[in-house]
Amino acid sequence: MAKNYQKIFFILLLLFTSIPPVQAANHDLQVGSADVNLREGPGLSYPVLTTLKSGTALTTVEHSGDWIKVKTKSYEGWLANWLVATPKNATPKAQTVVSQADKLNVRMEPNFSAPILAQLYTGDQVPLLQEQDDWVQIQWQNQKGWVAKEYVAIKAGDATVDTAPNNATFTVTVDALRMRNAPNLDATEIGVARYGEQFTVLNQQDNWVEISLDGKNTAWLYSFYGSFSQAATQQASEQNxxxxxxxxxxxxxxxxxxxxxxxxxxxxxxxxxxxxxxxxxxxxxxxxxxxxxxxxxxTDGQTQQENINVHSSGQQGVLSGKTIVIDPGHGGQDRGTTGYRGTDEKDVTLKTAALLSAKLQAAGATIVLTREADEYVTLRKRVSLGHQINADAFISLHYDANENSAVTGSTTYYFHENQVNLAMAIHENLMQKISLNDRGVQPGNYYVIRENRQEAVLIELGFLTNPSEEQLITSAQFREQATLGIYNGILQYFGH
Ligand SMILES: [Zn+2]
Missing domain, CATH: 2.30.30.40 (SH3 Domains)
Structure with a gap:
């Protein structure tokens, strides 16, 4: 959605900039393609002073957020900056921000406490969007962010196109992503990238990203199914x-x-x-x-006790004394797979996790959820939670996807040998309760099981990309049966 807005924004910007200017003189702006209200202050709640006609020449006085104070022949007031354009005959104002520091934080808002979106390295060049006090807003890959002015140089002209800065990493956020030998859907498939796998970015073209496989070979991935980040996500200089x-x-x-x-x-x-x-x-x-x-x-300078939510029913039961981590796949900005009918994987994994937790707790187990809401939790934090509490089992819940919508079925994955028995017990019991195509127990190179010292499994409960399977597996009845099967498998594994 955000991407679409940005696209529309740029299309509008292009349209506006191609409108013939009415006059130039000291005027650095003009009203865009529609008449606009000039207001007393920088916001839609301020009274309207007058309505300015499309093409009216304006002079910038000052900026405040997305608003610009302007002067016309007879008025001085505020306009939303998305409603004005730069006249064509004005000197092109393209400006480029050049980073003068390594690991320069790109932040969501123009202040040092705003969340960090990315980092720039010395020499990285990015388009300047606007300046505000000691901050500049930049375009970085497909997003906008703010960097502190004192760490950058600003030069006239376009940025050297560098959409994939040094050390950029692409992390796969769907369960399986085809690797191709060229940036289009007709190109030959040369492999499959798995959820959580990270690659060095070599190149970007439209919605495709070229990645390095092993230093020699490269492949193209559809970039919509992953996220970009810098190799290092923390900055020592600001956080001592x-x-x-x-x-x-x-x-x-x-x-x-x-x-x-x-x-x-x-x-x-x-x-x-x-x-x-x-x-x-x-x-x-x-x-x-x-x-x-x-x-x-x-590193925020305060002690932040990690919020580990341990749920213990205190009940005696066959799983008393066992601690089990339930990991609802994805969350927050990581939606996981989107189903044929629009189901977000992150939503159904959470619902499934809640149901499974309730069953295990009723049997006396202590349950830790890696997330309990629609929030983004890194894969390593998920694994680390299990390590911290020395869990007896780690169950990651996912729903599958495939480019071929005919593919259906449920798979249980393990990575290490010590995880096979748990995977077998869960899968056998699961398949007794649900009627999906049985894809079996398979080794899978998924971060949450690969990096896990616990008996960890990753369960794919059917394909959201198959329309009829999506309908089935998103039902409450299916979740009830599936969680009952997984629960039975865990009981069997622990010897009951
Ligand atoms: Zn998933």
């Missing part, structure tokens, strides 16, 4: 301290989970950050330095 979230957090000699543990630090403790390596912070301990994973610490 890290606060530990969990007790017994490991500090390692190297920036990876296999690095030797050289110290353990505890919730609430603060350490100076002296460097960043990928997803790790190098921190200063009293007499040494070490690395800590950025997903187990907070």
């Amino acid at each position: 301290y890290t606060t530990v979230i969990y007790n017994e957090t490991n500090v390692r000699a190297t920036a990876d989970t296999n690095g030797d543990v050289i110290a353990r630090i505890h919730a609430g403790e603060k350490y100076p950050i002296i460097g960043v390596a990928g997803d790790w912070y190098e921190i200063q301990l009293q007499d040494m330095t070490g690395f800590v994973a950025n997903w187990v610490v907070s």
Whole structure:
């Protein structure tokens, strides 16, 4: 949806800029293709001073948000900036922002506490959209964001087209995405990328992204089914301290989970950050330095106890003492698959998870949900939750998709050998309760099971891309049967 608005915005912009100017002189703007109201202040709630005719020449006085204060021959007032255009005979005002810093944060709003959308690296060039106080708004890939003016240079002219800045990463956000040898749907398929897989971006063309497979070979993916990000998502320069979230957090000699543990630090403790390596912070301990994973610490300067919602019924039951993580796939901006009839995968996974949780809790299990609302949770945070509480099982719930709408059925995936038995028990019991095509138990290279030390499985409960299957699997009755099958499988696995 946002993309469509941007498209419309640019089409309008093009239309406006091609309107012949009425006059130039000191005027740097003109009213767009329709008559507009000039208002007393920068907002639709201010009284209208007059209505200006399409093409009326204007002079900019100042900006406030999306509003511009302008002067005409007889009036001074405010106009919405989307209703004005730059006259054609004015000097082209294209300006480019050149980043003067590495890991320069691109933020959603022009202030330092706004969420970070992306980062720019020294020399990255992006189109300038507008300036506001100490901030400039830029166009970055397919989005708009703000960067602090003090870290950029502004030059006249168009940006060197660089829609895929250094180190950009493309993360697949659907369960299976065809890799092709050229950027179009007719191109030869050369493989399948899986949910959560990340690739280095080489090139972008229309809605396609060219990725590096292994340093030698490349492939094209439809970019709608993924998200772009920079390799590093944190900026050390703005955040000089890290606060530990969990007790017994490991500090390692190297920036990876296999690095030797050289110290353990505890919730609430603060350490100076002296460097960043990928997803790790190098921190200063009293007499040494070490690395800590950025997903187990907070950098906002405050202790933020992670919100782990543990649900324990306190009931005695056959699963008493067992802790099970239920992972409803996707969430927030990551919608997962969209069904033929418009079902969002993220919504049905959440409903399914709630039902499964209730059944397991009733049997005495302690349940932790990786999300309980329509929110975005990173894959590594999902896995990390299970590790933190030392869960006995991790169940990831998904609904499948395929370009071929004829494909149907349910699959249960495992990655590590120790996950096979749980996958088998769940799948067998699941298939006894539902009537979908049985695609069996299969190995699958999904992040949430691959990076999981627990007995973890990923269940695909049918294809939303098949119209009749979509209708079936989005019903409450199906969810009831499916969760009953999964529940029976878990009971069987734990020996009951
Ligand atoms: Zn999914």
